[in-house]
Amino acid sequence: MSLVLGDKWRGRVSQRTAQAVRSAAAELGYRPNLAARNLRLGRTRTALLVVPALTNDYFARVYTGAARVAARNGFGVVLYPSPEGVGPAPDPFSSARAALDGVIASSMAVEALDAISGDPAAGTAGLPLVMLDSEPGAAGAAATVNLDLADGMRQVVDHLVALGHRRITHIAAAVDSWTFQVRRDAFDAAVRGLSGAVGGREPAGLSVEQGLQAARRALTAPGPRPTALVCDDDLLAAGACKAVRRLGLRVPEDVSVTGFDDLALATAVEPELTTVRLPADEVGARGMAALLAALDGHAPEPADVLPVHLTIRGTTTAPAEG
Amino acid sequence: MSLVLGDKWRGRVSQRTAQAVRSAAAELGYRPNLAARNLRLGRTRTALLVVPALTNDYFARVYTGAARVAARNGFGVVLYPSPEGVGPAPDPFSSARAALDGVIASSMAVEALDAISGDPAAGTAGLPLVMLDSEPGAAGAAATVNLDLADGMRQVVDHLVALGHRRITHIAAAVDSWTFQVRRDAFDAAVRGLSGAVGGREPAGLSVEQGLQAARRALTAPGPRPTALVCDDDLLAAGACKAVRRLGLRVPEDVSVTGFDDLALATAVEPELTTVRLPADEVGARGMAALLAALDGHAPEPADVLPVHLTIRGTTTAPAEG
DNA sequence: CTGTTAGCGCATTCAT
DNA sequence: ATGAATGCGCTAACAG
Numbered sequence: 001m002s003l004v005l006g007d008k009w010r011g012r013v014s015q016r017t018a019q020a021v022r023s024a025a026a027e028l029g030y031r032p033n034l035a036a037r038n039l040r041l042g043r044t045r046t047a048l049l050v051v052p053a054l055t056n057d058y059f060a061r062v063y064t065g066a067a068r069v070a071a072r073n074g075f076g077v078v079l080y081p082s083p084e085g086v087g088p089a090p091d092p093f094s095s096a097r098a099a100l101d102g103v104i105a106s107s108m109a110v111e112a113l114d115a116i117s118g119d120p121a122a123g124t125a126g127l128p129l130v131m132l133d134s135e136p137g138a139a140g141a142a143a144t145v146n147l148d149l150a151d152g153m154r155q156v157v158d159h160l161v162a163l164g165h166r167r168i169t170h171i172a173a174a175v176d177s178w179t180f181q182v183r184r185d186a187f188d189a190a191v192r193g194l195s196g197a198v199g200g201r202e203p204a205g206l207s208v209e210q211g212l213q214a215a216r217r218a219l220t221a222p223g224p225r226p227t228a229l230v231c232d233d234d235l236l237a238a239g240a241c242k243a244v245r246r247l248g249l250r251v252p253e254d255v256s257v258t259g260f261d262d263l264a265l266a267t268a269v270e271p272e273l274t275t276v277r278l279p280a281d282e283v284g285a286r287g288m289a290a291l292l293a294a295l296d297g298h299a300p301e302p303a304d305v306l307p308v309h310l311t312i313r314g315t316t317t318a319p320a321e322g
Numbered sequence: 323m324s325l326v327l328g329d330k331w332r333g334r335v336s337q338r339t340a341q342a343v344r345s346a347a348a349e350l351g352y353r354p355n356l357a358a359r360n361l362r363l364g365r366t367r368t369a370l371l372v373v374p375a376l377t378n379d380y381f382a383r384v385y386t387g388a389a390r391v392a393a394r395n396g397f398g399v400v401l402y403p404s405p406e407g408v409g410p411a412p413d414p415f416s417s418a419r420a421a422l423d424g425v426i427a428s429s430m431a432v433e434a435l436d437a438i439s440g441d442p443a444a445g446t447a448g449l450p451l452v453m454l455d456s457e458p459g460a461a462g463a464a465a466t467v468n469l470d471l472a473d474g475m476r477q478v479v480d481h482l483v484a485l486g487h488r489r490i491t492h493i494a495a496a497v498d499s500w501t502f503q504v505r506r507d508a509f510d511a512a513v514r515g516l517s518g519a520v521g522g523r524e525p526a527g528l529s530v531e532q533g534l535q536a537a538r539r540a541l542t543a544p545g546p547r548p549t550a551l552v553c554d555d556d557l558l559a560a561g562a563c564k565a566v567r568r569l570g571l572r573v574p575e576d577v578s579v580t581g582f583d584d585l586a587l588a589t590a591v592e593p594e595l596t597t598v599r600l601p602a603d604e605v606g607a608r609g610m611a612a613l614l615a616a617l618d619g620h621a622p623e624p625a626d627v628l629p630v631h632l633t634i635r636g637t638t639t640a641p642a643e644g
Numbered sequence: 645c646t647g648t649t650a651g652c653g654c655a656t657t658c659a660t
Numbered sequence: 661a662t663g664a665a666t667g668c669g670c671t672a673a674c675a676g
Binding site: 033034035036038039044045046053054055057060063064067076078079081097098099207208209235238239241242245264265267268269270 | 355356357358360361366367368375376377379382385386389398400401403419420421529530531557560561563564567586587589590591592
């Protein structure tokens with residue numbers, strides 16, 4: 001079946017024959033068997049995208065970007081939501097049993113990442129791995145594409161300081177991953193450089209509810225109350241806004257709040273969240289491009305760092321006098 | 323390699339041999355080749371889950387439920403977010419090129435569904451298909467699992483009517499799928515049965531922004547203003563709340579608002595949404611169980627219909643006098 | 645109880 | 661320009 005040569009009959013078979021085979025195939029409803037093809041070729045043109053959660057549209061966006069460039073190159077992407085807490089299966093292969101050509105991991109916590117990259121039983125051993133939003137230069141990564149989160153945090157603090165805020169508390173995601181570590185370091189650096197500024201920190205799990213509780217702790221702690229809450233993501237920020245109001249205060253007049261990600265949630269709440277917009281699909285797209293390049297044997301490019309943009313909306317304003 | 327007998331050596335090989343093979347395999351880092359296995363077996367133990375969107379945690383929950391029961395049965399689930407508007411690829415196989423044993427489709431619009439079930443080029447032809455949240459008894463479906471959405475809508479209207487509302491407008495998703503058609507019919511039926519009640523309807527695309535615009539149209543139309551807005555999902559409800567406030571009115575004192583789904587969003591906004599909680603992971607779990615049963619050659623069970631529960635929170639109250 | 649073998653459907657190479 | 665033969669790695673059936 002020369003037809004299966006797909007588009008490889010440059011000068012091989014005659015026009016007529018090709019046409020004949022084509023129509024015959026269409027007639028019989030012939031469809032190539034993927035398993036056989038994969039076996040023969042030893043490649044599957046499929047990449048695994050490992051994400052920590054599906055309940056966050058940031059990851060939906062990176063998937064979209066990755067799937068777009070994958071499709072353009074005849075690749076498929078299968079999503080593997082890594083078991084956070086209690087997940088379906090600790091092994092990508094039982095959840096996505098396609099044979100894989102490579103893996104892309106986004107924003108993974110360090111221990112989860114070890115499980116993916118290090119464990120030979122995970123089936124990802126020896127596969128090209130590109131990391132998104134993760135520690136650059138990690139062992140075994142063919143490439144890394146990152147966001148300039150440090151700059152984003154700097155933009156947030158600068159914005160707040162320009163507004164006149166001095167007592168700023170960081171509602172920090174209690175997750176041990178690079179993406180949050182960077183925020184923490186950048187926050188500390190930004191606050192440290194400021195005379196008269198006081199930075200606090202309150203850890204919180206990644207949910208609206210935990211953001212609420214952390215913000216309440218921050219707001220009711222002894223000493224002068226912070227006038228601004230810088231949150232590690234939009235969920236936390238939404239929770240922080242609720243905490244502010246439950247204490248009888250107003251957002252943003254009494255307390256300003258900022259987030260990260262610019263999820264759909266950011267414009268669903270009121271007032272709309274001032275937040276750092278992350279170009280998620282661009283991250284996914286570049287990640288897939290890097291994986292494709294690695295598969296082609298290209299040398300790893302210098303780590304990509306994408307700019308981020310502070311989007312000022314309704315949850316920040318100048319602090320009240322005093 | 324008797325090892326590959328996985329767990330099939332009940333009385334076949336000796337303990338010692340099995341053990342030897344095991345350790346040898348571990349030693350060499352042997353891993354079975356999925357492509358070869360799939361080719362030989364003609365089955366892949368993989369199901370495709372087709373969803374209309376990833377940006378909605380309802381579908382994340384159905385995935386979780388499906389993946390859980392799949393994992394328990396040695397199956398994998400690959401997610402295919404169907405291209406809504408402009409998607410990656412019109413063909414599941416280019417996005418998820420695993421060979422499939424069956425497909426589960428959730429809440430699909432009718433035209434998208436035709437593409438999945440009817441098009442032989444889609445690669446899903448002849449595969450067992452189970453439909454979630456879709457027209458029961460559709461051609462080609464091995465099973466259907468549905469939510470009792472009509473009862474949910476009835477609960478919503480009853481709740482509102484009990485509170486004293488009479489002018490109720492339905493902010494209806496402008497999507498041609500069964501799931502929204504049911505809401506529409508149930509709303510009409512519920513309102514029709516009430517003396518003195520007036521039901522209106524305003525269509526809206528599935529987003530916060532479009533919910534806002536539809537609600538504004540509903541609230542500013544000539545004639546007496548509705549005192550309650552019944553929305554087809556939580557995104558729409560969040561938008562409706564914003565519209566109410568932009569008109570200088572309050573939620574819920576001036577206008578009550580309800581949603582459907584009970585997304586994370588529902589408790590992120592303020593006041594928290596009164597909404598119909600949908601047991602999404604149960605839907606996913608039952609869907610996968612039904613697919614597994616179909617694969618085992620069991621006759622299709624009677625369509626499952628899962629109960630739903632109205633969760634009363636902060637966006638509904640009695641209407642103001644007059 | 646254990647070793648050997650055929651063949652799943654495809655892409656490729658070699659022979660016509 | 662086209663057909664025939666080979667083998668990818670695995671499992672199931674069969675021979676020892």
